[in-house]
Amino acid sequence: MHTELVFCKSKVFVHCSSKAEDNIPGFLLITRDSQQPALEATVTWIPEKDLEKDQINDLMKSDLDRISGGDRRRIKKDIVSQALYVAWAFSIKVSSIYSIQFRPPSPSGWWYGSVAINSRSIQEQDSIPILFFHDDVCPSTKEKKKELSKSFDPFSGTDIYWGAHDFRDALLNIADLKQTFVDPTVWLVNATLDDLRNFSPSDPKQKRDASKVSSQESSLWNKFDEAKWSIMSKFADLTTKSTNRIATVFTQHPLVKFVDKHNNNPYVKHILKNPKVQEIQDDFDSAKIYLAKWALGVKEQAEKYQAKNGLDDTYRRLLYNELGSDGGDVQLTEEELNIAMQRNHTLSRAKWDSFFDAEGRLSITVHEVKDYIFHGGVTDKELRREIWLFLLEVFPWASSAEERRILEETLRDGYRMNYKSKWEYREPHLDADEESYWLDQVLRVEKDVKRNDRDLPLYKYNTDDGEAPSSTDEDQAQSDELQDNDSWTVRNPHLQKLRSILLSYNVYNDDLGYVQGMCDLLSPIYHILKDEELSFWAFVSFMNRMERNFLRDQSGIRDQMLTLTDLCQLMLPKMSHHLAKCDSSNLFFCFRMLLVWFKREFEFDNVCNIWEVFLTDFYSSQFQLFFMLAILQKNSLPVMENLDQFDQVLKFFNELRDTMDWSDLMIRSELLFVKFKKIMDILERSAELDEYTLLTSEGNVITETPASEAERSPDNRTSLVTDNLKQLLSKKLVIKREPTRDKNSVK
Known part of the structure; x- marks a missing residue:
């Protein structure tokens, strides 16, 4: 042999x-x-x-x-x-x-x-x-x-x-x-990921020293940059003084001073409707929003420089100061900071293949695989395609390679025969209302498909092959790009497949139908898989968890908004209090971000990174709420120091698009969850002790129970613990279905 x-x-x-x-x-x-x-x-x-x-x-x-x-x-x-x-x-x-x-x-x-x-x-x-x-x-x-x-080459620097x-x-x-x-x-x-963490130095300085390059001649400029950004970072922390000083210029305007003093007077309210007064007030609000965003921008650039140049100790201190300790008994440990910050062990093809045995079955636990995805992510696009089929439950984690091959054939046949063919060869419905409903669904789907991610090369050109148009097709292609004209015909094969998948899903889930935003969810899935049949089943699985965002009565998204409000009150009480003063306690400005999982706030590749972390359910099946909480926490200081009106807050958060560092936010999300779990454990223990004390006192039996100071002292946050918050500790999907559709339910 x-x-x-x-x-x-x-x-x-x-x-x-x-x-x-x-x-x-x-x-x-x-x-x-x-x-x-x-x-x-x-x-x-x-x-x-x-x-x-x-x-x-x-x-x-x-x-x-x-x-x-x-x-x-x-x-x-x-x-x-x-x-x-x-x-x-x-x-x-x-x-x-x-x-x-x-x-x-x-x-x-x-x-x-x-x-x-x-x-x-x-x-x-x-x-x-x-x-x-x-x-x-x-x-x-x-x-x-x-x-x-x-x-x-003696100057190449290679071994x-x-x-x-x-x-x-x-x-x-x-x-x-x-x-x-x-x-x-x-x-x-x-x-293993634990090995990689153990062999990474816990001392950030040691890590920098171990990874130094030989370009010593640039050290002078590096020190200059480091000093510059250190100063800028400190300057950003002092924006309160700067903001107050600049804001004073606006507040000195006689009209502004008059309005501030008499803003409840009916006569003053009438004056405020004057266009000139509104112009002055708008200038003042715009300046305050600008200052808030400027302060955040300086801080973002300082943090990016620190991360890029290995200044982990500075970043670590910043995270600990902002998240690690609130002056109480809940603090983050060095190990928890290390785990959250070590996000550089990207899942490679070789590592992924090492997870499977000769039959193609996982040889390690699903939790270990998800640990890699959560903390390292995936950069290889071909590998991401394979991994997402598992994350989106198209393929079971416990399956063998042969079982997956057979399952794929079954799924492909099932899509074509059971769903796509039903609308492709559909006869007009005898019921006029049903026919009208279906035509409206088709119109909605086509309208969103035509507007879908047209900046991405895959969807950009409306040509028969999806490639850049030739000179003969250029006029037609340009006319198709007019976004205010929905009468053009979709020719791009990838846009056509999005349309087919969404119409097939309409057959699959006839009660829900098509709701604006669903195309936003399908687009990344198809972009990664580039396969109509598998994208359909991946979308079906994804909508299993996302359907609650699109219910007609909006109960699913409302529950998440209420949970986020509870979470903000518990974890960011000062921010929560300030938002209440701004008439923004309902966190309405978070609605769009949660609806389509931040799809419109980040660049496309970053959205894929964010989604695959969420799909692991590594800590919680609702980890998107902690990511949203991280955005609130990151922006809390600029908002609290500069903004005091609902419109200002709404405008500020709406304009965060393409300005946020997703990796930094993901680290903060993890640390916020870890801290949240500790708080919930303490509050649960406090509640148990209170209940025990009540029972023993009613029975005239008083027992001294050893407990920490935190457990002996009633925590004023105990009343904030709701069922919604308890549910955040679960990895089980929260599923809500649209009730059976009838003629009246869609009017």
Whole structure:
């Protein structure tokens, strides 16, 4: 039997003693059977002396062929199996490797570069010797060095090439390798998220020092920038004084002073209707909104600079000052801050593949997978397509690859036969009201589809192939772009598929029908999947949780607004109090953001990042409310110091579009949830103690119960705990359905 030779390196030695003559040369191999997943590949080292002459020749040729880009070869499996019975030889599955240390050679040649493989099994570890790469006698290494010398750039800043680079590159194509900050020579193989966190330094300064680049000549300018943004950040924190000073200029206007003093007088109210007075007041309001946004903008830029340049300790202090402690007994720990801030372990293709066994079933828990998605996200667009099919429950997490293949065929047939065909070949309904209702639904769908995300290349051009129009089609395409003219025909194939999916969903969920905003929800799903049938089923699943946002009586979105109000009162009492003074306690300005999950507040790619975090239900199935709470918290100071009218608040939040940092808000969302859970635990404990005290006092039995000071003291926030807030701790979806439709319900 044969196996595929993925990698081969000759003249890799084991040093049995301090004597050079005891060194044993051998071959370092990576092999893999064609039907095996990547992680089942095997790393083998076997001495030359235990191989036949023809085997040595084949392996030497394979080593040199790899340098020239030749095709992979196949070798007999018995070469690998020999490693089990030969002294010093070893064979280990890639999935069994915990870490590898790559220790580079001495530049002066005093020692050879080496590789230390660390197994997850203690017993297996004892049988794996350290491997030394004798680059001076390895033909493939010498050949590659000759090639590299032709294009050598001494200022490139890259590591000097040595033999183990080839081994590492081969493993990178098979497994997920992550270099540790603690020791850059150590690489973790298919590390868990806990491993990655443990190997990241808890001291932000240590992390900066470990990741320094060699461009020391720019340090002077970096220090200048750091000093500049440090000053700007402090300046932003002092905007209260600046704002009050500038606002004084406006308040000194005689008319403004008169209005402020007599604003309840009927005569003054009549004066306020004068266009000139309104103009002055509008100028004053606009200036206050501008100052609030300016203060927030300076702060945002300072935080972005700190994050970009690794100033995590500054950012950490800022987060802790704003969220970590409210002066009470609820504080965030260093570990909680670390976990929330470490969002750089992006889920890669190699890592994703490592989650599945030979049958394509998950070999780790769903919670672990979601931890990666929640804290690292997905940047690979092809991988995102695969992951979203799981997040949107098109594919069950417990399914095998074969089960998913069969299920996909079933879903495709079901979409075409049970839903799409019913409106494609539909006969006019005998009931005139029903026919009128259907035609109105079609009109609504087409109207929204024509306006959908036309700035994205996929939907931009209304041509038959969706590509940029040719000169002959240019006039037609330009006329189609007129947004105030809904009479044009959709030609773009992707817009046509959006229309088909929405009409098919109308058949699937006839009670709900089409409501404006649903196309906003479908657009990202189709953009990622680019598949009509699978996008339909993903949308069906998504609407399972989002239907409550579109109910005719608006009870679902109203419940979320009430929950957000309760949440704001509990977590941001000062902001809540100020919004009440601004006649904004109903948080009406949050309505649009929650309705379509911030689809219109962020750039498209950022929306995808945000949604996949929400879809994990990692902390709560209503995590979107904590994201909204983070937006309120982030903007609380500018709002409280500058705005005092409903219109000002509404205008301020409506104009936040494309100005917010989603990553910063997601960190704040997580920390707010962690803090919320702690508060709820304390309040629940307080309520239990109060109930226990009441029961014992009624029974004339008084028992001293050990408790913390917080538990002994009644918490004035206990009364704020509502059923809505308790539900935020659940990962179970909150589902509300539209009642059965009748003729009167849609009028």
